Amino acid sequence: MTLPRDKSLYKGVWVFLEARQGTLRDVSLQLLGEARRLADLRGTDVSGVLPGHAVEPLAREAIEYGADRVYLVEDPRLASYRSRPYTKVMASLIERHRPEIVLFGATKNGRDLGGRLHAVLETGLAADCVKFEIDKDGNLDMIRPSFGGKSLAHILCKQHRPQMASARPNVFPKPPRKPGRTGEILPEAVPFTEKDFDTTIATFEERRTGQEAKIEEARIVVSGGYGLRDPKNFKMLEELAAELGGAVGASRKAVDAGWVPKAYQVGQTGKTVRPKLYIAVGISGAVQHLAGMQESEKIVAVNLDHKASIFEIADYGIVGDLFQIVPEMVRQIRERKAHRAVSVATR
Amino acid sequence: MPEPKGPRSIVCIKQVPKAQELQVDPVTNTLKRVGVPSEINPPDRNALEMALQIKDKHGGEVFVVTMGPPVFTAALEEALAMGCDRAFLLTDRLLGGSDTVPTAYALSEVILKIGGYDLVFCGEETTDASTGHVGPGIAGHLDCAQITYCSEAELLGDRVRARRAVEDGFETWECPLPCVITVNFLSSQPRPESLTGKIRVKRGGLITTWSCADVGIDPNKVGIRNSPTIVAKVDTVVLPDRKAKIFRGDPKEAVANLLDAMVADGVIAP
Numbered sequence: 001m002t003l004p005r006d007k008s009l010y011k012g013v014w015v016f017l018e019a020r021q022g023t024l025r026d027v028s029l030q031l032l033g034e035a036r037r038l039a040d041l042r043g044t045d046v047s048g049v050l051p052g053h054a055v056e057p058l059a060r061e062a063i064e065y066g067a068d069r070v071y072l073v074e075d076p077r078l079a080s081y082r083s084r085p086y087t088k089v090m091a092s093l094i095e096r097h098r099p100e101i102v103l104f105g106a107t108k109n110g111r112d113l114g115g116r117l118h119a120v121l122e123t124g125l126a127a128d129c130v131k132f133e134i135d136k137d138g139n140l141d142m143i144r145p146s147f148g149g150k151s152l153a154h155i156l157c158k159q160h161r162p163q164m165a166s167a168r169p170n171v172f173p174k175p176p177r178k179p180g181r182t183g184e185i186l187p188e189a190v191p192f193t194e195k196d197f198d199t200t201i202a203t204f205e206e207r208r209t210g211q212e213a214k215i216e217e218a219r220i221v222v223s224g225g226y227g228l229r230d231p232k233n234f235k236m237l238e239e240l241a242a243e244l245g246g247a248v249g250a251s252r253k254a255v256d257a258g259w260v261p262k263a264y265q266v267g268q269t270g271k272t273v274r275p276k277l278y279i280a281v282g283i284s285g286a287v288q289h290l291a292g293m294q295e296s297e298k299i300v301a302v303n304l305d306h307k308a309s310i311f312e313i314a315d316y317g318i319v320g321d322l323f324q325i326v327p328e329m330v331r332q333i334r335e336r337k338a339h340r341a342v343s344v345a346t347r
Numbered sequence: 348m349p350e351p352k353g354p355r356s357i358v359c360i361k362q363v364p365k366a367q368e369l370q371v372d373p374v375t376n377t378l379k380r381v382g383v384p385s386e387i388n389p390p391d392r393n394a395l396e397m398a399l400q401i402k403d404k405h406g407g408e409v410f411v412v413t414m415g416p417p418v419f420t421a422a423l424e425e426a427l428a429m430g431c432d433r434a435f436l437l438t439d440r441l442l443g444g445s446d447t448v449p450t451a452y453a454l455s456e457v458i459l460k461i462g463g464y465d466l467v468f469c470g471e472e473t474t475d476a477s478t479g480h481v482g483p484g485i486a487g488h489l490d491c492a493q494i495t496y497c498s499e500a501e502l503l504g505d506r507v508r509a510r511r512a513v514e515d516g517f518e519t520w521e522c523p524l525p526c527v528i529t530v531n532f533l534s535s536q537p538r539p540e541s542l543t544g545k546i547r548v549k550r551g552g553l554i555t556t557w558s559c560a561d562v563g564i565d566p567n568k569v570g571i572r573n574s575p576t577i578v579a580k581v582d583t584v585v586l587p588d589r590k591a592k593i594f595r596g597d598p599k600e601a602v603a604n605l606l607d608a609m610v611a612d613g614v615i616a617p
Contacts, residue, residue, distance in 0.1 A: 020515070082520075083483065083493045108513045112495040115483030119451045124575030127478040141579070146476075152582045160575040199492050199522035202508065206516040244615075255533065262533050263512075269474060269532060277614060298614050299589065300605070306593075314591040315614075316605055324598040332602050340617070 001091055001120055003098075003161065010161040013039040014099040016090065017050040017062055017070070018081070018109060024058050026169060026217070027105030032066040033175030034132060034167070035103055041134045042100065047071060051089040053079035056185065063183035066175050071097070071188050077197050080204075081109040085196045087116045092190045094121065099162045101140050106166035114166050124157030125164040128272075130171050130295075139163065145268075145291055168272045169216050215264065220246030220277045223266055223293070224254055227282020227303065227322060231259035236326045237281060243333045249273065249293075251283045267292035282322050285310030302326065353407025354465035354502060354524070356398040358431070359454050359485065360391040360413050362422040363475040387422045390470025392537035394530040397500055398468045399430045399538065405502055407465070408432040412457050414442060414450065417556075424548045428540035432553075435461065439559040444571025451484025453564050458489065460562045466507065467527040471496055479529070486527035493527040494520045498534035 013035040018025045028048075035046045045068040050059050052074060059070040073089045090113065094102065104110040106128050118125035126142035130152070133141040139156050140163040146153040157163040215221055222241040224234055234248065241248045249271075250264040266273055268288040278296035283289060285301070285308055293299070294313055301314035302322050311317045318325050364383045387395075398409045411426040413419045414437040423434035437457050445453065458464055467489070472479035479495070486493035494500075498517075500509040508521045509528055547553065559566060567573060592608055594601040609615045 083486070083495075087487065108496050108511075111479050112483055112493070115447075115478075115480035115495075116487040116493060118480060118575075119448060119484035119487035122448055122575070125447065125478075125480055126576060127480060135579075142576075145584075146578075146581065151584055154579045154581070155576050156579045157576050199494070199520055201518050202521050203519040204516060262531070268477065269472075298609075298612075300609075301591070306595075311591050311593065313589055315589045315612075316608060317591045317593040318601045318605055319593060319595045320598055320601060325602060328598045328602040329606075332599075332606055336606065336617070 001095065001122075003095060003121060003123070005159070007159075007161050010098045010100040012044050012047055012097070012099045013042070013101045014047050014049055014094075014103065014162070015062075015067070016102065016104045016110065016113065017048040017058065018105055018107060019050065019052045019055050019058055020081075024061060025105055025107065026174060027107060027110075027167070028062070029065045030170070030172040030174050031103045031105060031167060032062060034172045035101075036066040036175065038101060038132055038134065038140070042138070044100065045069065047097075047099065049073070049090060049093055051075075051078045051086055053077075059185045061177075063185075064177045064179055064181045066178075066181075067183055069184040069186060071186050073188050073190055075190075075192070077192070080201050081113075082197070082199050082201070083112055083116055084199065085192060086113050087120060088192065088196055089190050090117050091120050093188060094162060096188075102162045102164045104164070104166040106168045110166055114164060118164055121162075123160040123162060123164060124155070125166070126155040126157075127166050129155075129165045129167045132165070140165070170274050171272070214247045215249045215266065215273055216271050218247035218273070219275050220244045220279070221249045221266070221273050221275045221293070221296075222246055222279045222281065223249035223251060223283060224260075224281050225251035225283030225289075226253040226257065227284075228254065228259070229282075231257075233323075234260055236323075236330070239330050240279070240326055240333075243330055243337075244277070246275070246277070246279075251286070251289050280310050280314070281326060283310055284308045285313070353405050354401060355407055355463060356401060356409045356466040356468060357458055357461065357464050358391070358395050358398045358409060358411045358426070358468045359481070360395065360411060360422055360426060360470070361388045361473050361475075362386070362413065362415060362419045363388045363473055385418075385421070387425055388470050388473045388475075390472060390474075390530060390532035392470075393532060393534050394468040394470045394528075395426055395429055395431065396535045396537040397497070397528070397530050398466065400535075401466070401500070401502055402430070410435065410461060412437070412454060412461075414438070414453055414457070420554060423554055425540060427548045427553050428544035429538055430541065430544055434554045436554060436556045437559075437562065437564075438556060439564075441559050441564075441566050441570050444574060445569050446574035446576045447478055447480040447484055448575055449569040449573055451481050452488055453559070453562075453569055454481065455485045455488035456562050456564050457557065458485070460557070465524045465526075466500075467491075467525070469527065469529045471529050471531050482527055482529035489525070489527070491525045491527060492522035493529075494522065495529040496531055497528050498531050500528055
């Protein structure tokens, strides 16, 4: 597909709206907020693209979160994400309406889609951005961590349009919802062929516990590293997380050792989290790990080695034996809770 | 009647600096590559393993492809010693500085030049650039099916079925061949190099080296000048100085002090 090279033909900021089992993904809503900010800087407006089946209510929701317009492509065959038809939706609409910027959530499907689409359109795509700016020439400055979070690279796509980028969940805050906010919903037709649907989704096993999947959304994350020495010691962290209402994460070393599934992994090759509170237990703090959690609001480190680099980015630390510290934390938190309950009951 | 040949798999790999050796040149602010130990991009080893398992079961052949400077031969030799049948190195100064768009284009041209393929495998992403865009990009250029983030794949006649990890569970996708599959890091235990494999490599003749001209790659579609994106600058990350309050000594006291401090700062409820 050859898009025109004249940059002045491209206007507007788009967000790929990812629907999953009848709801919009949080990251799509978060990107609507960022898209709004970028659109204001460029003096333009925000559109969402929503492929799916029976998803019109979600289009209204996107408008309440800041979209001025939603391009709606409804087809029963779009009910679940599949690479080829979703790529065709995006490519066709981009060719038709020429947005200047297109943002994707860096979910599995968002990356699957973006990767295929940027090759089809032959335009730039920056992965996992943490910040966007508009440079003096009006280009989108796409800022992403590189080299394991030690530095931030500014990626520009100067000659090609649209400028496309993905951002991980929770990098941008979700904008406030404005009930009753109005905008356009524009149904669009896309010329699908039989071949577009040659891939079928045979089964879907939902993760039962939900524990693993929740790290990115948890307000509190308790992560364990190699210092835990044995997979069964993760039980301690689960208890602590349960007391605090948080989720359990892990360093790459603990995952590589096979102690916990890959879905627990926080860091450069794992998940990026920015919870209110991150408790790192027995994690030395390799840069690759820091890349995935350094934006946490408050960080607590528990480590035997007072020189561990995790202490350099911690707000609080305990230097000591985690096998004594963690059970003590669980005990004291329970005690405080019980005390609080009693004082409320006797008030 | 001759036996059916079995599937042909092509695995695309990259040679990357070893993860623990990631160092930034303080002068140029770019990744140090010269003189830094390198390895096959770790997820690519899982991709090689998946392709070799399909060959173990169904026969056929596994080819390995890389694009980069001649030193990338080391990665190809290792893949051959793991059990790949042939290797292809695309090397040309014209390719220098290519971002994911020309890279996906050039690799898909090499795949077409090899002629005939059933499955293309890539690692889920590289550890040095971490985009994950090249695998789906190859599928886009080849206009064939793709299944990303796979942990298992099985061949069912002229179709492939793969288990794909998504945020909220696992999906099983099925599609006709040919198909591009990207493979999850740590999804398998990649086999080591075998002794017979090493001997085959030593005998030589398994690696084909091509330039852009050999493959028919359009010089106006590759290299830094034809890449849509550029790295305009790199900032060193300055981590916020969090001034850790450190507690030591008796665990009971240390924990009490920690919890008190966190309550005082409003981090947790009293």
